[in-house]
Amino acid sequence: MDLQHFTIEMGTLSSFFNRKITPAQTEIYFDRLKSIPNKVFSEAVISVIDTSSFFPKPKDLLQFWWDWKREHVQDIAMYPRTHCPECDGDGFIEYIDHISGGYVDVRLVRCAKCNNWRGKIGTFVPAMTKASLREKGFSIIEKYEDRHIKPDPVLYPNLYPDDTPAEEACPF
Ligand SMILES: [Zn+2]
Numbered sequence: 294m295d296l297q298h299f300t301i302e303m304g305t306l307s308s309f310f311n312r313k314i315t316p317a318q319t320e321i322y323f324d325r326l327k328s329i330p331n332k333v334f335s336e337a338v339i340s341v342i343d344t345s346s347f348f349p350k351p352k353d354l355l356q357f358w359w360d361w362k363r364e365h366v367q368d369i370a371m372y373p374r375t376h377c378p379e380c381d382g383d384g385f386i387e388y389i390d391h392i393s394g395g396y397v398d399v400r401l402v403r404c405a406k407c408n409n410w411r412g413k414i415g416t417f418v419p420a421m422t423k424a425s426l427r428e429k430g431f432s433i434i435e436k437y438e439d440r441h442i443k444p445d446p447v448l449y450p451n452l453y454p455d456d457t458p459a460e461e462a463c464p465f
Contacts, residue, residue, distance in 0.1 A: 298331045299323050302338045310348040325351040329358045332381065336361070377407035379422060384409030387434040388426050399434065402426065 303322065307314055314322070329337065337357035341349045374382050385401045403410040403420040410420075423433050 294327050294329050294331050294334050296323060298334065299326065302334055305338055306341065306348065309342055312348045322351055326354055329354070332383070333358055333361050372409070372412040374409050375407050377404060377409055379406040380404035380409065382407075382409055384411070385414055385418075386421065386423060386426065388431040389434060390431065 299322075300319075303314065303319060306312075326334065334354070337354050340357055341353065345353070374384075376382060377384075380386050384404050384407060386404055387399055387401045390400045401414070401418070403414050403416075403418050405420040405422045405425075410418075426433055
């Protein structure tokens, strides 16, 4: 996990639990947690927010990572992942098709630049690149959390007509 992603997610926890953490504590947390991939850490943070009454200790977040690995061990053994910057190694790219009635319609395509989709997604799902999706006018979901929160109109300009405030376009 990179430090920038870590800092953003810790900021989320800090605000949610209304608890300040010192730079020294942040350093210790990062040292203990840096082996967790960005996306799994985001999932861990969401899980803590959904299920915990207390600001997590490093062991709580590590436990999520250990459980995650145990659940995914079979996939990892059968279809070893290759490094792929296009899809972050996931094998798929998520994009927003449209917003309807306040709901974001998230869809996905197979990553056209790797085979990491094997064992997860059938070949009937089209394989595309981010560039080809953007050419078609779709907004790529870059961050896992954006599936759950109101998309930032700066990051996802195609979602909002120019004269519609984001609040009205996507009221959740
Ligand atoms: Zn890929």
